[in-house]
Amino acid sequence: MVYGGKPSTGCHLCRKRKIKCDEARPGCRNCGIYGRPCPGYRPDGVFRNETRKVERQAKKIIPPSNSQSVTPDSQLPIIFDRHSGSPSSSSSSSSSSLSLIHMADSTWQERAVCYFFDQYIINPEFEDGMGHLDYLPGLYTQLNRGKTASPCLSWAVEATALMALGNVSKAPQLITKARRGYGKALSSLRGALDSPTEALQDETFASVVILSLFEDVSGERNGLYSSHTAGFEFLMKLRGEGQLNNRQGRDMFNFAYAHTYVEVLALGEKPRVDVDWILDQLDKEDPIERLMLATSKLSQLFLAMQATPSPPSIDTVKKWIRLGQECDFELSQWTLHLTDRWLPLVVYSAQGETLITYNRISNCVVWNYYRAARVMLQQLLLSLNRTLSIVIMKKKRPGDPPITKSTLEETSxxxxxxxxxxxxxxxxxxxxxxxxxxxxPTIPGKFERPVRAAQSYGLIWPYWYILSCGMPTQHQVNLIRTVLYRIGTTQGINLALILAREAQRMHSDVNSFQAPPPHIGDAVESSPE
Structure with missing residues (x-):
C-alpha cells in the first residue's frame, strides 16, 4: 500500500452526489441544505493495495542460506504466498526463517499496519453498504499527527497489525512485539476510561474494538469468553443514543453489539447492561440492523427463561414457545425484504453438487448469521417442547384424562x-x-474476489453455531471444521483454530477426521442425511 496521489478532499456525500463540496468543518454546508448530516471527510492518508508488487519483489530475491538473529524493528524476513498474495510460511522454512524483502524507508511496524488495513478494512461503498472498520484510517491518521491526546488507539492498531502479520508470516519476533504493544494499549485504555472526556471519544471506543480483534487474532480469549465484552457494555451505555447519530459511531456500536451478543447466544452469557433502548434506534430498512433486531428478541427470550424460577409452570413454557414462534416468524420475514443484490443464487459445481453463491462474500457472512440464528431457535423450540411434555407429565395425577404432551411438530x-x-x-x-x-472453480491468484481476513473473521462464529447447535452429519462436521482450520492458518486468526479444536473435542471423533480435497466444493453434500 502506498500513497495513491491527491484525491478529492470533499465529504463522502458530496462525492457520492458528484457536486463540489465547500469542505467546511466539522461538516459541509451542502449536506445541511440537502437535509442530511455530513458523513465527514476521507482520511488524509490514502492507501493502495500493492501486494502483488511486493510479491514480484519477493520472487526476485533468493532466500538466505542461514537465518540471522534480528530484532523486532529490523528487516525481518517474510515471504508472500503466490496464490493468496498474503504473507505465509514456507513448508521448507522454519517458523522464523523467511526470505528478506528490502523496502526503503519502511519499518515492519508500518508494513504491518498496511497489511492490517488491507485485510481488515472494507469500504462500504464496494460491499453493498457493509463496511468493516472503514473509519479507522482517519482516526489513526489523526493520532499520528498529534491531533488527539490519548495514544491508546495507536498502540492498539499497531499491536493488532503486528499480531496479524506475525501469525500469517510465522514470525515470532513480530508476535513478541505485538504483545508488548497490547500491554501498552491496555494501560493507556485504563487511563482513557478514567477520564470523563476521553471515555466518550470515538478513539476510546475504537480502541476497545481493535483490542477485541487482537484477542481473537491472537486466540487469547478466556476460554471462549472475551475479556472486552464488559468494556463494550460499559461504553455503549455511557455513550447513549448520541453514538448512533453518525455513521462512524453507528458502525462502532454495531460491531460492539454483535460482539456482545455472540456470547449471549452462543455461550449463554447474560449481558450486564440493558440496551433495550437501543433497539428502537435500529434502522429497520437496513438488512443488517433488521437482522440484529430480530436476533436481539431471541436473546431476550433466552434471558427471560434464565430469570424464571425452576421448574416453570405449564403456562410459562407455553408462553415461551409462543414467543419463540413469533421470533422465528420474524426471522423468516427477514429474507422477504431483501433487494435482488442480497439474494443467494443456487448453482451447480462441475461435479454436479448444489452450491449457493452471492453477489459478494460479505452478503454470505450475513446470511450465515441468519441461518445460525434460525438453527439456534429451532433447537430452543425442540427443547421447550420436551420441557412442556415433562412438566405436563409431572402435573398429571392418577385418573386424570389424557393430556396433550406437546404443541409443536418436531419433524418440521x-x-x-x-x-x-x-x-x-x-x-x-x-x-x-x-x-x-x-x-x-477459481484459479488461485487470478480471482478478482479474494477473501479478506475481515470476511473470514465474520464467518467464524456462524460456523461454530452450526457445529455446536445444529445437527450436522459427520461429513458436514469435517467440512466446517476444516474450513475453520483453513481460516486460522491462511488468515492468521487463531480463534478459528481454537474453535476447530473445540469442535473436534465436542464430537469426540479425532480418529475419524478426514480433511476434504483442496477445492471444498468437491466435497459438499447436495442434501443432508
Missing amino acids: LRAMIKEMTADVCRSIPFAMADVDTMGR
Missing part, C-alpha cells in the same frame, strides 16, 4: 435445522473463494 423443526445446516455448507466454496458466483 428438525427439517429446518438440517436445511439451514446444509445451506451453510453449500455456501462454503463461495465464501472461501474456491468458486465464483456461477460456481466455476
Whole structure:
C-alpha cells in the first residue's frame, strides 16, 4: 500500500452526489441544505493495495542460506504466498526463517499496519453498504499527527497489525512485539476510561474494538469468553443514543453489539447492561440492523427463561414457545425484504453438487448469521417442547384424562435445522473463494474476489453455531471444521483454530477426521442425511 496521489478532499456525500463540496468543518454546508448530516471527510492518508508488487519483489530475491538473529524493528524476513498474495510460511522454512524483502524507508511496524488495513478494512461503498472498520484510517491518521491526546488507539492498531502479520508470516519476533504493544494499549485504555472526556471519544471506543480483534487474532480469549465484552457494555451505555447519530459511531456500536451478543447466544452469557433502548434506534430498512433486531428478541427470550424460577409452570413454557414462534416468524420475514443484490443464487459445481453463491462474500457472512440464528431457535423450540411434555407429565395425577404432551411438530423443526445446516455448507466454496458466483472453480491468484481476513473473521462464529447447535452429519462436521482450520492458518486468526479444536473435542471423533480435497466444493453434500 502506498500513497495513491491527491484525491478529492470533499465529504463522502458530496462525492457520492458528484457536486463540489465547500469542505467546511466539522461538516459541509451542502449536506445541511440537502437535509442530511455530513458523513465527514476521507482520511488524509490514502492507501493502495500493492501486494502483488511486493510479491514480484519477493520472487526476485533468493532466500538466505542461514537465518540471522534480528530484532523486532529490523528487516525481518517474510515471504508472500503466490496464490493468496498474503504473507505465509514456507513448508521448507522454519517458523522464523523467511526470505528478506528490502523496502526503503519502511519499518515492519508500518508494513504491518498496511497489511492490517488491507485485510481488515472494507469500504462500504464496494460491499453493498457493509463496511468493516472503514473509519479507522482517519482516526489513526489523526493520532499520528498529534491531533488527539490519548495514544491508546495507536498502540492498539499497531499491536493488532503486528499480531496479524506475525501469525500469517510465522514470525515470532513480530508476535513478541505485538504483545508488548497490547500491554501498552491496555494501560493507556485504563487511563482513557478514567477520564470523563476521553471515555466518550470515538478513539476510546475504537480502541476497545481493535483490542477485541487482537484477542481473537491472537486466540487469547478466556476460554471462549472475551475479556472486552464488559468494556463494550460499559461504553455503549455511557455513550447513549448520541453514538448512533453518525455513521462512524453507528458502525462502532454495531460491531460492539454483535460482539456482545455472540456470547449471549452462543455461550449463554447474560449481558450486564440493558440496551433495550437501543433497539428502537435500529434502522429497520437496513438488512443488517433488521437482522440484529430480530436476533436481539431471541436473546431476550433466552434471558427471560434464565430469570424464571425452576421448574416453570405449564403456562410459562407455553408462553415461551409462543414467543419463540413469533421470533422465528420474524426471522423468516427477514429474507422477504431483501433487494435482488442480497439474494443467494443456487448453482451447480462441475461435479454436479448444489452450491449457493452471492453477489459478494460479505452478503454470505450475513446470511450465515441468519441461518445460525434460525438453527439456534429451532433447537430452543425442540427443547421447550420436551420441557412442556415433562412438566405436563409431572402435573398429571392418577385418573386424570389424557393430556396433550406437546404443541409443536418436531419433524418440521428438525427439517429446518438440517436445511439451514446444509445451506451453510453449500455456501462454503463461495465464501472461501474456491468458486465464483456461477460456481466455476477459481484459479488461485487470478480471482478478482479474494477473501479478506475481515470476511473470514465474520464467518467464524456462524460456523461454530452450526457445529455446536445444529445437527450436522459427520461429513458436514469435517467440512466446517476444516474450513475453520483453513481460516486460522491462511488468515492468521487463531480463534478459528481454537474453535476447530473445540469442535473436534465436542464430537469426540479425532480418529475419524478426514480433511476434504483442496477445492471444498468437491466435497459438499447436495442434501443432508
